[in-house]
Amino acid sequence: MNGETFCEHFAKFADAPNSIQKLRELIFQLAVQGKVVSQDKNAEPASVLFSKIQAERELLIARRAIRRSKPLPVIDAAEVPFEIPATWLWVRFDDVGDWGAGATPNRGRPDYFGGEIKWFKSGELNDAYIDDSEEKITELALKECSLRENQPGDVLVAMYGATIGKVAILNVAATTNQAVCACTCHTGVFNRYLFLMLKAFKPYFISNSSGAAQPNFSKEKIVRTPFPLPPLAEQRRIVAKVDQLLGLCDELAARQAAQREKRQRLVGATLDRLVSTRNPAEFPTHAHRLRNHFDQLFDTPTTIPQLRQTILQLALQGQLVPVRRNEEVTAETLLAMERERMSLSFASGDQPKLESEYAALRAAGPNQDGSRRYISARCICDFITKGTTPAASELMPQGDVPFLKVYNIVKNVLNFEYKPTFVRKIVHETELRRSKIQPGNVLMNLVGPPLGKVAVVTEEYPEWNCNQALVIFKPISFYDSKFLSYIIGCPATLKEILQDTRGTAGQDNISLEQSRNLRIPLVSLEYQRRFIAEVTELLSLCDALEAKLTQAESAGTQLLSAAVHSLLQN
Secondary structure, eight states: OOHHHHHHTHHHHHTSTTOHHHHHHHHHHHHHTTOSSOOOTTSOOHHHHHHHHHHHHHHHHHTTSSOOOOOOOOOOGGGOOSOOOTTOEEEEGGGGEEEEEOOOOOTTOGGGEEEEEEEEOGGGOOSEEEOOOSEEEOHHHHHHTTOOOBOTTOEEEEOBGGGTTOEEEESSOBEEOTTEEEEEEOTTSOHHHHHHHHHHTHHHHHHTOBOSSSOBOOHHHHHHSEEEEOOHHHHHHHHHHHHHHHHHHHHHHHHHHHHHHHHHHHHHHHHHHHHHOOOGGGHHHHHHHHHHTHHHHSOSGGGHHHHHHHHHHHHHHTSSSOOOGGGSOOHHHHHHHHHHHHTSOOOTTHHHHHHHHHHHHHHHOSOTTOOOOEEEHHHHBSOOEEOOOOOGGGOBSSOSEEEEOGGGEETTEEOOSSSOOEEOHHHHHTTTGGGOBOTTOEEEESBOSSOOOEEEOOSSSSOBEEOTTEEEEOBOTTSOHHHHHHHHTSHHHHHHHHTTOOOSTTOOBOOHHHHHTOEEEOOOHHHHHHHHHHHHHHHHHHHHHHHHHHHHHHHHHHHHHHHHHHHHHO
């Protein structure tokens, strides 16, 4: 398959999962190899164009308009990464223009800043045309700091840090800092073609950068890099074709985003009807509609989390696992629960709250309409507390007691294989004694986003500890840890709390008091066990469906990769 055939079937390829970014990358790779447009056999070959470029370069040097750069070796076969058309020529980036990096004026000189001359930094490069800079410098700074004066049409490329390989074309006269290299193209080199080539070479610049703390790809490395030079007319045709294809990518990306948004709205509306219905007679109708359209609604892995949340919410409401008559919590059971809870630790202000809530529940009895009764988490757990972070020197990759952080909760399961951290036994027993954790305890993160990460502590270690971002629930014997984790992890349980959270920008926090006030269904152990079995089975089916959809997406991506590889090899 050649580039033109690919272009004819472009939209078909773009329907593959996660394909738009790969298609954009492919377009650049095809362009750099001369495969997006056909070659004109009658065109003046690039070797003739290059001779004219060299003649112009020598003239500019003679006029002292530019400086002569250091001689570079002739390109050998080992440096050539791929084949190019017969009319093209391998040169170096240094051969196609005058290159120069910028600098940063002395920040201690206020008379260098606040002028009219635009001064661009690497973070401002936008892979397009740029007009205005965040900071401007004075004529004095330009003169005394030996800054390069770049002209409209010059091509910029970032050389440092996370911005390596970002490019831009100047619309205005400007200068840059030392993290940006600029090129004034020689006659015969279309600046937008150079811009396109620099974008195509971005992966090469990144993979060959040096420096650990601040990766960089220096001007010296850029100018030494081999550059595929086509005839000038073909440069312009390549740019026009790439613009067309990238525009099509943008259209396809917008279409896919609209389709995803439409699907998410449909999924959300369908599931919302299920969880928000107040008339039990309407529930079968909504469930039937969901069942009939299940394959259309849940056809990507991104839709499965909503399905999981709905399962938990329906279960919490009693729609999936209704309470049987013999599973109601009796006054005698409530009394036994209270005795066990009062035998455990609690804050001095908690005792009247515990006694009052238990008394009210016993007096009221089951709800006459059969609806759920709820009890606060403080009434069914030992004193609810959070962890503590010791001195950094006490956190070790190996040690006596495992120390948990929020990132150790993955998909509501404890995962201690990722960045395991330990503390010494003496620290666990002294300054961290309040946050001791045993197997069967339930953990929830207090800081988001996202909030609602929950996990049951495993028996991998006899005791654990954690930092202050996790709250610890230690349920009494009348509550199963798995049931408690399902309830706490249900969005409906946290809904009221989330409406009253206070945190820094972009971050929600749950307080310990709010955690102690979480409303937990008041149900028997027998019911909890049926609940766990039913919900676990349904969530396992979600896991299997998610794995199947992920595998299908992976297969689609592999097919696209194979097509890409075939194109690049032809």
